[in-house]
Amino acid sequence: MKRRIAIKYVSSIMGLAISGSTLSALNRFSGLKQSGEGNPNHFLNIEQYQLVDELTEIIIPATKTPGAKEAKVAAFIDLVLADCYGEKEKKIFTDGLQQLMNYKFLTHSSVKQKEILENMERESMITRNVSNEMDCWRMLKELTLLGYFSSEVGIKSCFDYQPVPGKLENVKWENGMKMIAY
Amino acid sequence: MEILKNKSNRFDAIVIGSGMTGGIAAKELSEKGLKVLVVERGREVKHVEDYDTATKAPWELPHRDKLTLRSAEERWANNRFNNMAKDDLEQFMTNDKENPYIEKRPFDWIRAYHTGGKSMHWGRQSYRWNENDFEANAKEGIGIDWPIRYADLAPWYTYVEKFVGISGQKENWDILPDSHFLPPMPMNAPEKYFKNKMMEKMGRKVTIGRIANLTKPEPHHLSLGRSACQYRNKCARGCPFGGYYSSLAGALPAADKTGNMTIIHDSIVQEIIFDDQSQKAKGIRIINSVTSEVMEYYSKIIFMNAGAMNTAAILLNSTSNRFPTGLGNDSDQVGRNIMDHQLGVGANATIDGFLDDYVIGSRPNALYIPRFRNTGSDKAKNFMRGYGYQGGASRKGWSRGNGMTGFGADFKEELTQPGEWSFGFGGFGEILPDPNNRMFLDPVKKDKWGIPMIVFDASFNDNDLAMRQDIMENAMEMLEAAGFKQVTGYNRKEVHIGLGIHEMGTARMGNDPKSSVINKFNQLHACKNVFVTDGAAMTSASCVNPSLTYMALTARAADYAFRGLKNREL
Numbered sequence: 146m147k148r149r150i151a152i153k154y155v156s157s158i159m160g161l162a163i164s165g166s167t168l169s170a171l172n173r174f175s176g177l178k179q180s181g182e183g184n185p186n187h188f189l190n191i192e193q194y195q196l197v198d199e200l201t202e203i204i205i206p207a208t209k210t211p212g213a214k215e216a217k218v219a220a221f222i223d224l225v226l227a228d229c230y231g232e233k234e235k236k237i238f239t240d241g242l243q244q245l246m247n248y249k250f251l252t253h254s255s256v257k258q259k260e261i262l263e264n265m266e267r268e269s270m271i272t273r274n275v276s277n278e279m280d281c282w283r284m285l286k287e288l289t290l291l292g293y294f295s296s297e298v299g300i301k302s303c304f305d306y307q308p309v310p311g312k313l314e315n316v317k318w319e320n321g322m323k324m325i326a327y
Numbered sequence: 328m329e330i331l332k333n334k335s336n337r338f339d340a341i342v343i344g345s346g347m348t349g350g351i352a353a354k355e356l357s358e359k360g361l362k363v364l365v366v367e368r369g370r371e372v373k374h375v376e377d378y379d380t381a382t383k384a385p386w387e388l389p390h391r392d393k394l395t396l397r398s399a400e401e402r403w404a405n406n407r408f409n410n411m412a413k414d415d416l417e418q419f420m421t422n423d424k425e426n427p428y429i430e431k432r433p434f435d436w437i438r439a440y441h442t443g444g445k446s447m448h449w450g451r452q453s454y455r456w457n458e459n460d461f462e463a464n465a466k467e468g469i470g471i472d473w474p475i476r477y478a479d480l481a482p483w484y485t486y487v488e489k490f491v492g493i494s495g496q497k498e499n500w501d502i503l504p505d506s507h508f509l510p511p512m513p514m515n516a517p518e519k520y521f522k523n524k525m526m527e528k529m530g531r532k533v534t535i536g537r538i539a540n541l542t543k544p545e546p547h548h549l550s551l552g553r554s555a556c557q558y559r560n561k562c563a564r565g566c567p568f569g570g571y572y573s574s575l576a577g578a579l580p581a582a583d584k585t586g587n588m589t590i591i592h593d594s595i596v597q598e599i600i601f602d603d604q605s606q607k608a609k610g611i612r613i614i615n616s617v618t619s620e621v622m623e624y625y626s627k628i629i630f631m632n633a634g635a636m637n638t639a640a641i642l643l644n645s646t647s648n649r650f651p652t653g654l655g656n657d658s659d660q661v662g663r664n665i666m667d668h669q670l671g672v673g674a675n676a677t678i679d680g681f682l683d684d685y686v687i688g689s690r691p692n693a694l695y696i697p698r699f700r701n702t703g704s705d706k707a708k709n710f711m712r713g714y715g716y717q718g719g720a721s722r723k724g725w726s727r728g729n730g731m732t733g734f735g736a737d738f739k740e741e742l743t744q745p746g747e748w749s750f751g752f753g754g755f756g757e758i759l760p761d762p763n764n765r766m767f768l769d770p771v772k773k774d775k776w777g778i779p780m781i782v783f784d785a786s787f788n789d790n791d792l793a794m795r796q797d798i799m800e801n802a803m804e805m806l807e808a809a810g811f812k813q814v815t816g817y818n819r820k821e822v823h824i825g826l827g828i829h830e831m832g833t834a835r836m837g838n839d840p841k842s843s844v845i846n847k848f849n850q851l852h853a854c855k856n857v858f859v860t861d862g863a864a865m866t867s868a869s870c871v872n873p874s875l876t877y878m879a880l881t882a883r884a885a886d887y888a889f890r891g892l893k894n895r896e897l
Contacts, residue, residue, distance in 0.1 A: 204734040210743075221391070229393040259735070266732055287729050290742070291392060294725040295385040303743040308384065313558045313688035315515055324724065324745050326385075327559055327689045 188227040188235070193242050197222055197285070199251060203258060204289045210302040218292035225288060234279055241265075241281020300326045338364040338589070339892070341611055341626040343596050343641065346444025347874050348861045348881040349632035350574030350582070351487065355885035356630070357587035361892070364624055365582075365590040366613060368633070369440030372419070372447070374575040378565030380415045388414035400424065407435045408826060415564050419447065427780065429769055434665075434783035435825035436636065442592065443575035444634065445828065446874075448563045451539040451571050451691070452717065453493045454871035455484050455504040459702075464867050467711065470664065470760035473866045474838045474847035477504075483879040490581075491572040491878065492548055494556075494692075495537030503534070503697040503871070510542045511535045512692050516684035517720040517748050522694075524809045531699055531805070536692040536717065539572035551580050558688030571691070593617045597778055598645040599629060599654050599857065606649070607856045614776050628856045628888050628897055631834075632881070635665075635862035636766055639833035640781050642844075642859075643768050655851035660844050661834055665764040665785045666868040668827035669714060669756030671819035672795045674802035676811035678720065678748040685722065685745060693719040696752065696805075698870050700797065710793040711759065714870045716802065718752020750811055754798030757870040758791055758824065760832055785824050829873050831862030849884040856897050860884045 189197060201213035201222070213219070226235060248261060262282075269282040293299040300306050304326035339361035342352045349365060357363045371377075385391060394410040395417075402412035405420040412420040421438035428436055439445045458477040465472035481504075488507040496511040512535055514522065522533040540556040541548055548554075553569030553576055562571045569576040582588040594613040600623065602609040610625035631638045639662045645654035653661050699705055700713030707713070723746030728738065764785035772780045787795070799816040806814045837843025840852035849864055851857045860881040862873060869876075891897035 205739050206736050208736045208739060210739075225390055225393045228395045228397070229390055231396065262734065266734075270732065283729075286734065290725060290728050294742070295391045297384065297386040300385065306384075307687075308382070308559065310558045310688040313512060313690050314686070315513060316685050316687055318683050318685040318745065322685070324743065325687060325689075327561075 189223045196242055200285060201289045205293045211298050213289055213293050216293050216296035216298040218289055221292035222288045237279055238281050238284050336624045338362045338626045340628045341624055342630045342632055344632035345442050346574055347446040348877045350578030351878045351881040352630040352632055352885055353582040353588055354578040355882050357582045357585040359889045363588045366594050366596060367442055367592045368595045371592040372442040375567050381564040381567050390414050404436050408437050429780055429782040431782055431784040432786045433823040434785055435823045437828045443573050446574040447565055452872040453537050453539050453875040455506055456869050456876055457502055457504055460869040471837045471842050474836055480879050483883040487878040487882050491539050492541045493537055493539055494542040496534050498534055512690055515686050515720055517678050517681050518694055521809050528808045532697055534695050536695045538692045540691055541570055560689035560691040562691050595776055596641050601647040608854055631859045632861045635830045635833045638859055638861055638863045655844050655854050657853055658841055662767050663762040663765040664760040664832040664835055666758045666760055666832040667824050668829045669754055669795055670827040671822035672798045673753030674806055674816040675751035676806040676814040678750055678811050681748050693717045710790045712757040714754040714756035714798050716752040716754050720748050720750045722748050755870055756794045756798055757868050787824055831865035834859045834863035835866045836864050848887040858884050858888055
């Protein structure tokens with residue numbers, strides 16, 4: 146997306162007010178050809194971004210349908226971290242990433258990586274049961290699911306996208322059907 | 328400051344506000360041949376053309392389903408309603424930072440200052456009041472009696488229902504009188520099961536929501552450029568098909584067709600100008616919110632449709648020798664008796680089975696469970712009046728993954744398949760009129776246009792709190808009686824009065840000028856050419872969604888006003 150088009154696009158969505166961060170986020174998108182190719186971001190640094198990119202792909206890997214990398218989920222996460230999360234939550238997220246970096250997460254085998262993340266999830270579930278505090282894993286997983294299943298790549302590959310269904314009908318679910326996304 | 332006084336500033340009628348009731352007033356008065364000026368304080372939004380996000384795909388909204396920090400800060404009140412001002416609606420919800428109000432006690436004030444107002448974003452649930460709703464105040468000694476009864480409004484309900492287009496199921500229930508209906512939307516399989524179980528086990532009624540979406544448009548809907556609901560369920564963004572009713576899709580185009588309507592935007596009414604000689608209102612003074620230019624417009628009659636709070640604020644700010652505390656405020660009731668509907672309390676559950684049932688199309692509607700509390704032989708032990716429920720069943724989608732453990736290929740594949748069914752509903756409870764629940768103008772603080780700021784001083788009382796508890800407990804009991812699993816109740820403590828977005832009561836109707844602001848035809852008792860026909864007019868709140876009643880009152884008052892002008896009584 147060319148920069149000017151990107152600006153026009155966001156203007157049409159947001160009306161008059163465009164935040165600096167939204168604008169710069171979109172400018173970053175304009176130079177971003179594919180996820181993981183460097184540091185297109187202004188909240189996450191290069192290392193953090195690359196780690197997030199890998200983590201999203203582990204949560205939603207490419208299978209018979211594309212994975213999180215192809216859907217540019219890391220770029221989405223970076224954008225919403227910048228625009229939607231307060232300092233406290235941002236720190237929780239980056240602290241969690243730092244912990245994974247301390248484990249040298251990216252250097253491990255996929256089996257070991259899975260084990261580390263399963264541990265992280267176990268701790269997250271415990272935290273969730275005792276308090277309403279956010280934690281890095283919960284944020285990462287929620288944002289990955291949202292980023293993927295609301296992306297064009299994710300919706301069009303996993304679901305039957307029907308922006309204008311034109312009818313409301315009770316039907317029987319049959320094998321081979323796809324869930325409808327609207 | 329330049330005040331223009333010329334011929335083009337003269338109209339037969341001025342309508343303040345272009346939303347739910349302002350639209351109907353404009354349509355009715357202009358169709359009768361009156362020259363009408365509609366004054367909207369917000370920006371212009373053109374039907375279809377300006378629904379910028381209506382056809383955006385999920386991925387075309389940069390933050391998808393997340394609220395930006397900017398919106399949270401600027402739309403601090405609007406976002407109390409489920410973080411409403413996200414990328415899809417932000418530009419339509421009022422910037423609270425630029426339009427602040429004062430909370431002596433917290434009040435959730437949701438606003439949409441633009442053409443059509445909140446009618447662009449409303450929930451569209453449309454129910455007639457029943458006979459008892461108009462009689463209960465008198466029978467129970469609450470507030471004051473309504474000066475009208477169901478029979479007075481019934482023909483006007485029919486009249487606006489035909490115009491608006493209400494889809495629903497005829498039921499012949501006294502508790503929820505039928506409207507003139509378009510065909511009902513279908514219930515899904517678990518909902519049909521639930522409906523039968525409720526009647527069988529608890530004797531409680533369930534019907535499909537009665538909603539202002541065109542299931543089968545009639546020729547007069549089509550002639551306004553409206554068409555059938557497409558089941559996209561993105562109504563709040565504005566419908567490019569005109570599938571649901573809004574002032575933008577219905578009343579304003581109808582008024583425009585007459586050639587008798589002029590509409591101005593960005594025009595905040597400072598006050599209504601009272602003429603001491605004739606003892607009537609002669610016009611309004613507005614300030615342009617963009618240029619700060621002040622203008623006056625004159626008319627024979629004025630309809631106040633600015634929304635209950637702004638209508639009352641304009642009355643309070645319209646002081647004169649005759650009305651030192653605000654136009655029509657001899658009773659000191661202007662701004663008092665704020666009512667709304669309880670919201671944010673109910674229960675959820677999951678359902679075993681029905682796994683081979685699925686729905687094509689996203690239904691912009693739910694089930695309706697009419698009031699059962701304090702009706703017939705039912706007596707609640709610790710509160711008066713009652714509530715209805717709205718909700719229904721849906722199959723869980725990918726977002727259930729947030730509550731599940733796991734990740735990776737199998738997890739991903741599982742989330743692309745439909746999950747189990749869930750069922751949830753919440754209550755809409757009647758709030759009683761209380762003169763201590765009020766809004767008033769701050770004596771010192773002014774907004775950026777020099778107009779006194781609104782102060783809210785209202786809250787739920789003991790009756791409301793007892794009712795809320797009952798709403799939650801009964802919701803849980805009903806879901807359990809249906810045999811559903813994992814039943815969980817909720818009663819959100821952070822909810823304040825106002826969140827139901829059914830604000831009303833601030834210029835109530837009554838027979839006695841000492842205790843009410845307007846008479847049975849919505850005229851200010853002491854200034855008969857000013858009509859209040861928005862939510863401010865309400866003497867009690869019922870528990871059903873109120874817009875249909877406001878619209879019926881407006882059409883009735885417009886008819887009366889026109890006859891009054893013709894007979895030279897006004």
